[in-house]
Amino acid sequence: MNTSASPTPVEFAAPGPGSWSIDTAHFPRPVSHFQAEIHPQGITEGFTDCAPRYGLLIDTLDFRFINGFGYSTVVPAPETEIPARFKAAEAVFRDKIWRDDLERWDREVKPASIETHQALLAVEPEALSDQELFDYVTRCRENLQAMVRQHHMFNLAAMIPVGDFMAHVERWSPLPVKDYLTLTQGSAPESAGIFHELDDLAEAIRGSEEARGILGSDAPGGTILDRLRDAPGAVGETARTYLDMVGHRLLNSLDTGEPAAIEVPDALVSRIRLAVDQGVQHGAAVSADEAARLRAAIPPEHRETYDGLLEEVLRMWRLRDERGFYSDVWAGGVMRRALLAAGKRLAAEGRIAEPENLAEGTWAEIQDLLRRNGGPSAETLAARADYRRTHRAEAAPPELGDPPAPPPPLDGLPPDVVRVMTAIGTAIMSLNADPDSGEKSTIVKGIGASPGTYTGTARVIDGPDDLRRLQRGDVLIAATTTDSFNIVLPLLGGIVTNAGGLLSHAAIVGREYGIPSVVGTRNATAVIADGARVTVNGSTGEVEIAAA
Structure with missing residues (x-):
């Protein structure tokens, strides 16, 4: 709902030289103090890891939170690395190096991430001593730090192939590039909220009159989920499996200060009901006639190249969301679970007002609170939570520091470097845009x-x-x-x-x-x-x- 409270004005200043742009796409609300310390380093390190391998003339993004809002500036590659970047760019499209990243993601990174998250979720924080809980919170924080970095290590594998495809299509076809992006339909099932664990649960519920009664009741969402979990046989087993997979993932934010899915049980119940009614879902798919129409608009001499570019987009498309879903989105939910458990103890002692307010502290402040060694007052943390509830990115300056400068010209650079930079530039520009405003109020x-x-x-x-x-x-x-x-x-x-x-x-x-x-x-x-x-x-x- 629209926020009704009048936000308290705050002042914004650039955190360093250059032009800083706000990130409204990922952080439309102020993030918690806890999250503000974690994300910047992970973003910067993740970009730094992949940029040299892809021959980018950009080294990284310097990302900072100002009054809780994310701002970034581009850091160019060091002059001493330019020859190596030129050399690296030669291999990007020749060897399709993003395939190596995807193979590593599927073989090593994604399975290891799932194993780590599930191991942390297997711990019952309420059963831990104070010292054990402190250690557990620390482990969850270290995991979240690693997962933010991991997410951004795969940025270029997810973005370069689609940016390259878009840039070529824009040159070749008179049709809008957005029409060509519909060809990706069905390539990323989890982006459509499709999980085989949910299909299994829905099938079990359809086969059980008792389970159908539970799901169709007017009981609160949390009660329905508990009853499904506790149901005998396949219903209970599949309910636990599905909820273990998605329940402790952040629901509508990348901030541990915001709820995980399990904290909004009505939404999960609605999703389960939809799956039961619809049966197994495989996502939308563009028709063969539409695909043929789009291909026909490509000049004949470019169609074979077009087919190859599209094949790479379809191959890599799922990585766009998977790299977040199995990294910081899940790790953030695991982290929130730990903070809530610790927050409950502190709230019971009167040290904080609400368990979720623990995320409003910095890591140093949280450690002091958990050690019962001072820390911020309950009123301070509550005020920070209220600030985040009443402020939105629309009211923050879109730019800080120097006026934005146009990207440097690519004239005279090696062709492979131009192609890499054009691909990433096209992809980044397509994350946001400034449309014309409508003239009619309706x-x-x-x-x-x-x-x-x-x-x-x-x-x-x-x-x-x-x-x-x-x-x-x-x-x-x-x-x-x-x-x-x-x-x-x-x-x-x-x-x-x-x-x-x-x-x-x-x-x-x-x-x-x-x-x-x-x-x-x-x-x-x-x-x-x-x-x-x-x-x-x-x-x-x-x-x-x-x-x-």
């Missing part, structure tokens, strides 16, 4: 990201509590979406976001599940009232608000 304009038209009830989601109000067929109106939204997105009939471009998360999941989507409206959450009747046109990028 029309909100943005970027048509997933085609189709849908009319339904607008549900303005400003925070995790609002997710409890999502009903099947609602139109999501939000500042942005992140990887963590994937669990509940299949419930929706349409998606509209303030931030985003053709490669933003909302655009990707909209296409993956065939949900009409409009992104980059800038002001949809302010203009569209909760409960309004809206028509989303994902082809034209317009959202029409019905007259009251």
